[in-house]
Amino acid sequence: MTSPFVQYIASQACNNAWANHRLYHACLQLTRADLQATRTSFFPTIQLTLNHILTCDWFYLDALERELTGQAPHDNCYVFFEQDEPFDDCASLHAAQAAADKRLIAHCRQLTDADLARPVTILRDTPQIDTRSRLLAHLFQHQNHHRGQVHAMLAGTPVAPPQLDEFFCTGEANLRAPDFAELGWTEEEIWQMR
Template sequence: MNQFSRYLIAQAYNNAWANHRLLRACAQLSQEEFELATRTSFFPSIKMTLNHILTVDWFYIDAMERAARGDEPHPDYCAAFFEPEEPFATCAELWAAQKLCDQRLIAYCRRLDEATLARDVGILRDDGLKLDTPARLLAHLFQHQIHHRGQVHAMLAGTGVAPPQLDEFYSRGESEDRAPDFAELGFTEADVWGTSAP
């Protein structure tokens, strides 16, 4: 496996780890704080923002999985992934769905090879078929997630729940700090970095 593919795998694991930390904090909110309390951000609630992260994940992961299988783009992506706009009412439901989605993204990145990275991903839009590479779509998806997780992090600062630290990554010297989260998620350092991980 080349270094670029290994990097994408690490990013997928980091994404799952950050979602886990953020959603664990959000799960401490009351339903009113999660859903109804008006927040200042792109979306006016924590519930709306977290649902948006998930539905966009569904959309792009489906497109990349279809391309990897050699299938056609999804013919009705709006109905499939964005209707309803907020598919989950509670944090517990959303957290479970996000975890499954994160596992799909990790699995997709672990299967990446030169042929898959070179194959265009097709996405049907209102103005026709759009083609892009898996690398560009993954970069876009990771950035999208970081962007909106940051908004939720800021919104949590206006509640009684302390926002979790999300800017840690995978420095060797911090492996003990992430060990409890990794144990909850079933991750190992070798999963992220390969058999040569310390």
């Protein structure tokens, strides 16, 4: 039986993918000019912010997956940041983000309480060692932080920012049903995974 904490971590990974799905649904409607226009935010464009979310996902997923499978930490973890913008169009970014989101869900669904407590090492200039639960919490927060910036930047475009806070409440299942259908998910799959 899955513990409530493991279930929560897995639901966070699904929420992450769902929010990205909704955000990209809006961003895919932008022109290239709107995607690349300079705006007020931490990263100056929607495209650069989306690329940053993705490259950070690659960075953390690599460390998490390596530890879980018994591999040594990546000896050049910064390889994921060699390009600030590995993708210069929204369709390619969306496909790569969706693939990363699927990896994160698969990773979280296989975890146990013991896995969440294990240390994960990232060989930064000063090695970073955190438990898997802390790294996952950081990754989810990082995504929320930068998705919020894209959401705010969308307000300055012709495309309305999507609602991103209807994932967890039972009474709002109907609001996410179309997205779940597009993602091939069911409520039962998310909330009772094992």
